[in-house]
Amino acid sequence: MANTCFALIFISTLFLIGSCSDDNSSDSLVNDQYLLIPDHHFEQILIDQGLDTDGTVNGQMLREDAEQVQRLDLNLNSHFGEIEDLTGIEGFTNITFLSAVGQNLEDIDLSSNTKLDTLYLQNNYLTTIDLSKNTDLITVNVLVNKLTTISGLEQARQLKELNLSYNYFEDFSITNASIEHLLMSDNLLTSFDSTGAPHLKSILLTTNQLTMVDLSSNPSLETMVISNNALQNISLEENPNLMYFYASSNGLTALDVSQNTELVDLRVDRNPDLSCIKIHSGQEIPTVSISEYQEFNENCQ
Template sequence: MKFTLNKNKIKYSILVLTLFLFASCSDEITKPINDVYISIPDHHFETILIEQGIDSDGMVNQQILKTDAEEVRRLDLNLTRDFGEISDLTGIEGFVNLTLLSAARQQIEAVDLSFNTRLDTLLLQGNYLTSIDLSKNPNLILVDMLSNQLSSINGLSGATNLKKLNLSWNNLEEFSIHNASLEVLHISQNLLKSIDTNGAVNLKNILLTSNELVTVDFSFNTLLETMLISDNKIQNINLEQNSNLTHLYITSNSLTSLNVSNNQELVDLRVDRNPSLTCIKIHSGQEIPTVSKSDYQELNDICN
């Protein structure tokens, strides 16, 4: 009886030891694989990587070598349109040396770019993004997210080299940006009720057509050359500090008065379809080569 008990104990011990060793070996096998490969669950994404010679194993197997991803500096996923549309960019986190990412006209609803810290160019036009966090992308220079469903965008304040930002055709209701480096800002066709650009002191071009703005203040943006703000609800605007303006489009608003007498560089002025605006004040002798106005409007150096 004693011998049988010891024998059973020996069998049990061997079984436990075997299971322990197997588990340990499994961990050792799994760990190197995770260190070597990056998961690419979207087969359209992986197929494009194969087509461009980035995924070196040449097989659609939902993974790519980490070293393959780390070698890529510029990734344009729009070079070929024959492989279907990408809906999941999982795996992009492995492309840690990317400076350019283009994934326009896909079906992307969310993306994590927190590991792509070297990005300077981001092109995500025509997707289905509702929000995005760019707080880990301080090197951005150009961002184009035209035609998404964005209601929020976070982290732009850290992009101290940002020059061009396109957020047109989205769902933004308010927007604030104070990047001194910014030169071009496009946010047309949104739901904007307020915008604050006071800190963007080098802004030269702003496009805000087709929003719901009632008032705007660009007095801090003294370098503005092009101001396109037609199709809003703007009732008044002070352009005294914007002496560099060359193009002012402010049609289809609710203006009751407009003074452009201090805007001597104007070459194109469009003020038609402001029902309550009958007189646009100009400086005596000021000539504006192109003017679009309604029949009931006049340019005069004296406006009552």
Template sequence: MKFTFTRNKIIYPIFVLALFIIVSCSSNNENEKPVNDIYLSIPDDHFETILIEQGIDSDGIVNKQILRRDAEEVSHLDLNLTVDFGEISDLTGIQGFTNLTFLSASGQKIETIDLCLNTKLDTLYLQANYLTSIDISNNPNLILVDMLSNQISSINGLSRATNLKTLNLSWNNLEEFSIHNESLEVLHISQNLLKSLDIDGAINLKNILLTSNKLTAVDFSSNTLLETLLISDNKIQNINLQHNSYLTHLYITSNSLTSIDVSNNQELVDLRVDRNPDLTCIKIQSGQEIPTISKSDYQELNNICN
């Protein structure tokens, strides 16, 4: 029996598969030059100059490329050690640093970043850039992510960062935020535009900073390990804290509360509830002592509130 094969039928599915892999893990920079097995493209002169200064780019010449092996030898990359070479606007080439565990590129002019191939990253500092979105779906080893002061309106892949402990997204443009990540312990997301917050899936959160947003309602019933909750300067009308018995610091000034009950929060040492115009009574348990309290003149602490 003789078998015959059509060449196109074999090549086509292979081509489609290869194309899928490339598209699903590619740079966002359309101007990126092709790379080969020997060299990585580094189109940003400031980026390459810093790599030369730190002894990473071994040829010592700003020529928009470095040896791939030079990049692969780096596990710790701090692009903020020197400030004399201008600001980086393009981090194309960072994908070739496949053994990176630490990356700091703060105070630059970076608008996009592709960390698809930096799968070993555990620490990421990208404060004070111009990022509008970021995808960390391929960075499961991340422990700390700090993207303070960008223009971020979306972030993808948080649920896959199963080792994540600290996340800082303060001073960004988020209007809604949802996270289902059981490893997260510290969440800073102040000075955003938040109207919606879903953190039910972050059951190990201990510290939350949510000041200066637009939240009208919050639910912390699943976050039973909470110790610090800073949520001042929002529009919150009511809050239920009966499940947060470990709470030590509660800042909820400048909101729209009409009532609040902290009688089940026996560990409280610092309570700030002033500047809630419609809140006159803060319910506490009889004999409950809170060392530091900040309240308005028209407010009182009582074990009975009507």
């Protein structure tokens, strides 16, 4: 009887050891050969596009498959609003393009995707994003999210276009010598600082809560759209290349565009306390939008 009990205990011990060994082997396999893809919708899209070559929704894909991908567009198959978790994206180390538009993402870690140059994450639920490891970025579009902060932009030395419109920023400052186009309409901005972005060509700040902006460090500016704010004054003397200036529905009391000889479109209607807009002698602006109580004059008192 004692021998029988000993045998049973011995066999049970071997079984437990074998089970633990199998589990460890499986974990090792996932880490070394396979990526964990817990979001079934994410994996199904990868399968549909022929990227996950085992063709089965099983929560994993070969790392080798992921490393072959250079362009990852998760919207090609109309699976909008399905992905909640992009765990596994860290294995796509060679992608230069990522689009995950109209999904249900609340966070994303792109620290392993160091070759990205184009990023589209519009219409998600992101509250913050860190791009400090994505130094090759040229285009970033995170329109319509819940962002209050974005970090790492100063590292993106090739950045040209940044779209942060329809988010929840209250203040924003950017230091990036390469950026040319910045869109931040429909936020909650009370403070905006572009002094660290000397090569900006266009700025969109429509529908915020700004009372002032300093454009003296943006000599390349061609388009400035700041309608529907609480702007009280603005100087355009350091913006000789300005072609489009929209500042309708603000609180301007004075405006001098006499130094902006390249202006082709000026819209400053619905500024109740702005009656005189200063121009220089002979200056013509092809397209204007002003209120009936406003006039152009060489001498504004």
